[in-house]
Amino acid sequence: MLANIVGKKVFPGDILCAIEEFLPGDGVYVDNGYIRAARFGIVEIDFTSRRIHVKPLGKKPRLPGKGSVVYGVVTGVPREELAFVKIFADERMVPFNGFFSGVLHISQASDSPGQHSIYDFVKPGDFVRATIVSPSAPYLLSIRRPQDGVILAYCSVCGAPLYKVPGSPYLVCKRCGNKEKRKVAIHYLLEERRKR
Numbered sequence: 393m394l395a396n397i398v399g400k401k402v403f404p405g406d407i408l409c410a411i412e413e414f415l416p417g418d419g420v421y422v423d424n425g426y427i428r429a430a431r432f433g434i435v436e437i438d439f440t441s442r443r444i445h446v447k448p449l450g451k452k453p454r455l456p457g458k459g460s461v462v463y464g465v466v467t468g469v470p471r472e473e474l475a476f477v478k479i480f481a482d483e484r485m486v487p488f489n490g491f492f493s494g495v496l497h498i499s500q501a502s503d504s505p506g507q508h509s510i511y512d513f514v515k516p517g518d519f520v521r522a523t524i525v526s527p528s529a530p531y532l533l534s535i536r537r538p539q540d541g542v543i544l545a546y547c548s549v550c551g552a553p554l555y556k557v558p559g560s561p562y563l564v565c566k567r568c569g570n571k572e573k574r575k576v577a578i579h580y581l582l583e584e585r586r587k588r
């Protein structure tokens with residue numbers, strides 16, 4: 393019985409044990425002689441205090457690893473072919489405990505050769521979806537895949553959010569009409585409706 397419940401994913405209302413077995417801890421409630429889960433999470437038992445807890449999922453410190461998809465914001469361009477990215481969330485958009493530093497080199501920005509400036513792909517302030525290509529920190533990022541790239545960018549002229557235009561390689565500003573180039577992810581957040 394105990395082996396079955398420890399480490400199990402539970403939903404709010406699920407019965408964990410009888411009140412005689414353990415003391416209620418975090419994320420649980422007592423109902424009609426039973427201790428039940430008060431939230432979605434993982435069951436943990438502290439055998440020293442004899443308390444049963446439900447720990448929320450996604451709250452433990454996690455480190456991104458090679459091949460994992462992350463979200464970040466471009467913080468700077470120290471060299472023409474390099475951008476710094478502040479990584480803040482995992483593939484499910486769940487924030488990490490803290491931030492991680494990422495580096496995007498122009499060779500990992502696109503499959504097409506002959507580009508000279510990282511500004512053709514990302515600009516400071518852009519939100520990006522990227523894949524980690526190094527085994528550990530510093531995290532080297534790639535946005536070459538169609539799913540990766542800029543997911544939200546702002547106008548360099550007026551600061552308004554930029555919109556993706558179907559069939560166009562440019563992002564456009566609805567406020568001032570400015571057009572800007574990026575390596576846009578397929579799921580860019582804002583899309584201009586095509587007028588028919």
Ligand SMILES: [Zn+2]
Pocket residue numbers: 547548549550551552565566567568569570
């Ligand atoms: Zn603008």
